[in-house]
Amino acid sequence: MNLACSLSYQETEVSLDDYKLESGFQLDLIAAEPLLVAPVTMSFDDTGRIWVVEMPSYMSNLEGKGEEKLTGKIKILQDLDDDGSMDHAKVFLDSLYLPRALAHVYGGLLYAEPPYLYFVDIENDSPTNRVIVDSLYAAEGNPEHQPNGLMMNVDNWIYNTKSNFRYRRIDDVWKKEPTTFRGQWGISNDNFGRLYYNDNSTQLIGDYVLPNRFIRNENLIPKYGVHKRLTNDQRVYPMQPTLVNRGYVDGVLDADSLLVNVTASCSPLVYRGATFPVNYSQNVFVCVPEANLIKRNILSFHGDSTSAKQAWEGKEFLASLDEGFRPVSLANAPDGSMYIVDMHRGIIQHRAYASPYYKKKAIASHIDTLMNYGRILRVSATNAKIHPLKTQLNQEQLLNSLNHPNGWIRDRAQQKLIQNPVPEHIPLLKSIVKDDNKPLAQLHALYVLEGTGQLSFEFLEAVATNCNPEVVVHAVVLLERFVSKEHLEKALQLFLKLQRRNDTVINLYIASTLGSWAKVGQQQLFPIIGQFLEYNSSNFILQEALLSGLSGQEEALLAYLDVDSIPEYDFFKDAVLRSLDSRRSDKKNRIYTGVSLTEDNRTKGAKLFRQICASCHGINGDGIEGLAPPLINSEYISESAERLALILLHGLNGPVTVNGERYEFNQAMPGLIGDETLTDKDIAGIISYVTNAFSDNPKGISIKKIEELRKVKSKSGGEFTEQELLELY
Structure with a gap:
C-alpha cells in the first residue's frame, strides 16, 4: 500500500435531464469522473468527507480480462471550495485487488480486499497499524458472490452480506462469530436493529427479529423468523429497454422490451435521515442497476413480523434514460439526505455468467465501451435545508447527538462514546435509557452502556419495565448475560409482569429468552413455557423463538408437557423432534459447520x-x-x-x-x-x-x-x- 499524491480537479459538469425523480425531491451531482472511477460503495468519516471504494478492474471489457489487476483504490473525496460538490481526491489505499467494502469503526477503517478483512488506524489520512481481522473473509471466487456490506448495527456488532459471520472488537481483540447467512450485495438496518438485504431476483429480504435470536440452537434451522421475503412484488418500471442477461427468456421483458421483474437488485437502504417527508422515515430504497432505477418500499411492522409494499405501481422513485446509470450502493448521510453510488459502467454482468445473447446485444449496442466513469449523486427533499457535510461531532455534543433525528448522527455518536468513554457520562446515559420522551436515544444510550461494560442485572431489570416496547425487548435480550439462580426469581416475576402487557413484540422476545433461563430453573420456567405454547399454538414464529433458546432441554420439556395428548403442540413437537434428530446425527445449522x-x-x-x-x-x-x-x-x-x-x-x-x-x-x-x-x-x-x-x-x-x-x-x-x-x- 502507499499513499498517492492528492488530486484536485475542475468539477465535472453532468446533465441530469435524463433522470426522473419523485416530485418533492431534487437530484444533485456530488462527484464524477475523473475524480473517481467505477465506485462500488462509500462511507462518511466524522467530518463528513466521503470515502469511496473503486473497482475499475471489474468487467472493464466484455471478456472480463484484467480482473486480477491491482487497480482498486480507496479514496477520500473533499469539497474544498464549499459549493456542495467534491473537487479534491486523496488516495488512501491503492493497488488493491477488487476491494468491495469499508466502514469507519473504532476510530479507524475496516475494509475488505479478498481474501482478507483488514483494519487500519488512520493517522494524518494515512493507514497505519494494519491488522488482519479475518484471513478467510472472502475466499477466491466470483466477485458477484463474495462477502461485502460491513455495517455497524445498534447492537455494536458489524454485519455483512453473502456471509454468515459478524465481527466486533472488544478490548482491542477482534471477535468473529456465526450469524444468519444474509443476502448478496449490501445490507441495512432499521432503528430497532433488524437487518435488511436482498439478492439479484428478490428486491427485499429481511429478518423479523433482532440478529442471532433464532440461531442459538445449533441443530435448529429457523424457517419463520429470519431470511424472509418481505414482498412478493418484484416488478420494475424502467424508462427504457434494458439489456439483461436472460432477456431472451419469455416473460423477462415485456412487448416493449422493458424489464418486468428485478434481475440484479442490490444494496437496500433503510432511510433513517431527518430531511425527507415524515412518511419516508424507515422506507427502504433498493438499487436496480440493470434497469437504471431506484425503488421505494414502505415497511409495515406487525410486532412479530415485517412486510413491505412498493410505494407505487407504474413508476419508480428514481429512473433514468441514461443507460450508464448503475446505482450499486446507497448511504444515509450526515446532512440527512440519501447518497447514491453510481458505478456508471456499461457491463455489470460478470463474465462467468454472461450469456451469448447478452454478449451479442452488448456488442451491437456498444454499451461495452462505456467505462472509466463513476458518479456520486445526492437525493434531498426540495424544501430541506441541507447543511454542509462538515459536521464535526465534538465530545461535548455526543450525548445530545444520541437523540438527533438523523440516524447517521446517532450511530456515529454511539460509536464515539464507546471509543472514548467518560465516567461522568454513565449516570446521564442511564437517565436517557429510562426517558420515554427520547425514544430515538434510548437504544443508543443502552448500547453505549453495553459497549463500555456498564450494564447490570438490576439496571436492565428496571429498564425492562419501560413504556417503550422496543427498549423493553432489548433489555430482555441483554438480561441473558446475567442468567443465574441468584437472579432467577426476579427474572421470573419480570417476565410474568411483562406478559400481562399482552404486547406482541414483547411476548415474542420473552418466548425467545425463557429457554435460556430454564437452564437454571426448569421447574419454574417450564410451566410458563407451557402457557406460552397453549396461548400461541398457531404462532410458529413465537414457537421457533422458544425452540431457539431451549438448546439441550428439548427432551425434558417434551416429557413435562406430555405433548402426545395435546394436538395443539403438533408443530412444536415436530420441530423439537427434528432438532433432536439433527443433534443425534451431528447435523448442525450450516453456519456452525466451519469456514x-x-x-x-x-x-x-x-x-x-x-x-x-x-x-x-x-x-x-x-x-x-x-x-x-x-x-x-x-x-x-x-x-x-x-x-x-x-x-x-x-x-x-x-x-x-x-x-x-x-x-x-x-x-x-x-x-x-x-x-x-x-x-x-x-x-x-x-x-x-x-x-x-x-x-x-x-x-x-x-x-x-x-x-x-x-x-x-x-x-x-x-x-x-x-x-x-x-x-x-
Whole structure:
C-alpha cells in the first residue's frame, strides 16, 4: 500500500435531464469522473468527507480480462471550495485487488480486499497499524458472490452480506462469530436493529427479529423468523429497454422490451435521515442497476413480523434514460439526505455468467465501451435545508447527538462514546435509557452502556419495565448475560409482569429468552413455557423463538408437557423432534459447520468450483436457502454425468426437485457456455470434483462428450428445464 499524491480537479459538469425523480425531491451531482472511477460503495468519516471504494478492474471489457489487476483504490473525496460538490481526491489505499467494502469503526477503517478483512488506524489520512481481522473473509471466487456490506448495527456488532459471520472488537481483540447467512450485495438496518438485504431476483429480504435470536440452537434451522421475503412484488418500471442477461427468456421483458421483474437488485437502504417527508422515515430504497432505477418500499411492522409494499405501481422513485446509470450502493448521510453510488459502467454482468445473447446485444449496442466513469449523486427533499457535510461531532455534543433525528448522527455518536468513554457520562446515559420522551436515544444510550461494560442485572431489570416496547425487548435480550439462580426469581416475576402487557413484540422476545433461563430453573420456567405454547399454538414464529433458546432441554420439556395428548403442540413437537434428530446425527445449522471444506486443492475442478459454484451452492455443497439447492445427496450429482454437463454448459431453469424436495426459485442457474475462458477440460474437471466431493458415486466424463453436449440445445435455446433434462438422460 502507499499513499498517492492528492488530486484536485475542475468539477465535472453532468446533465441530469435524463433522470426522473419523485416530485418533492431534487437530484444533485456530488462527484464524477475523473475524480473517481467505477465506485462500488462509500462511507462518511466524522467530518463528513466521503470515502469511496473503486473497482475499475471489474468487467472493464466484455471478456472480463484484467480482473486480477491491482487497480482498486480507496479514496477520500473533499469539497474544498464549499459549493456542495467534491473537487479534491486523496488516495488512501491503492493497488488493491477488487476491494468491495469499508466502514469507519473504532476510530479507524475496516475494509475488505479478498481474501482478507483488514483494519487500519488512520493517522494524518494515512493507514497505519494494519491488522488482519479475518484471513478467510472472502475466499477466491466470483466477485458477484463474495462477502461485502460491513455495517455497524445498534447492537455494536458489524454485519455483512453473502456471509454468515459478524465481527466486533472488544478490548482491542477482534471477535468473529456465526450469524444468519444474509443476502448478496449490501445490507441495512432499521432503528430497532433488524437487518435488511436482498439478492439479484428478490428486491427485499429481511429478518423479523433482532440478529442471532433464532440461531442459538445449533441443530435448529429457523424457517419463520429470519431470511424472509418481505414482498412478493418484484416488478420494475424502467424508462427504457434494458439489456439483461436472460432477456431472451419469455416473460423477462415485456412487448416493449422493458424489464418486468428485478434481475440484479442490490444494496437496500433503510432511510433513517431527518430531511425527507415524515412518511419516508424507515422506507427502504433498493438499487436496480440493470434497469437504471431506484425503488421505494414502505415497511409495515406487525410486532412479530415485517412486510413491505412498493410505494407505487407504474413508476419508480428514481429512473433514468441514461443507460450508464448503475446505482450499486446507497448511504444515509450526515446532512440527512440519501447518497447514491453510481458505478456508471456499461457491463455489470460478470463474465462467468454472461450469456451469448447478452454478449451479442452488448456488442451491437456498444454499451461495452462505456467505462472509466463513476458518479456520486445526492437525493434531498426540495424544501430541506441541507447543511454542509462538515459536521464535526465534538465530545461535548455526543450525548445530545444520541437523540438527533438523523440516524447517521446517532450511530456515529454511539460509536464515539464507546471509543472514548467518560465516567461522568454513565449516570446521564442511564437517565436517557429510562426517558420515554427520547425514544430515538434510548437504544443508543443502552448500547453505549453495553459497549463500555456498564450494564447490570438490576439496571436492565428496571429498564425492562419501560413504556417503550422496543427498549423493553432489548433489555430482555441483554438480561441473558446475567442468567443465574441468584437472579432467577426476579427474572421470573419480570417476565410474568411483562406478559400481562399482552404486547406482541414483547411476548415474542420473552418466548425467545425463557429457554435460556430454564437452564437454571426448569421447574419454574417450564410451566410458563407451557402457557406460552397453549396461548400461541398457531404462532410458529413465537414457537421457533422458544425452540431457539431451549438448546439441550428439548427432551425434558417434551416429557413435562406430555405433548402426545395435546394436538395443539403438533408443530412444536415436530420441530423439537427434528432438532433432536439433527443433534443425534451431528447435523448442525450450516453456519456452525466451519469456514471451509476439506477439498482436493490439487485439481482444477476444485478451484473452479470455489470460483464459480460455491457462491450459490455453498462451499460444503449444502445449498443456500432461496438461492440454490443442495448438491449433497442430489441425484443431479450422483446419477448422469451427461445431464450434469448439460446443466453446467447451458443452465437450469427451475423449478427443480432434489432428493424428494421441490425447489421453486425466482431465477435460473446460468450456463457456462458463454465463458470462453472455460475449456471442455475445465467442465470435466468440475464434474469430476463435485461427483467425488458430494456423492458416493464419483464419475468422469470425456472431453469429446462435453464437446458434443455443447451442441445440444433446449427448446428455448437457453437454460434447460428439469423435464427436458429427464427426457434426455
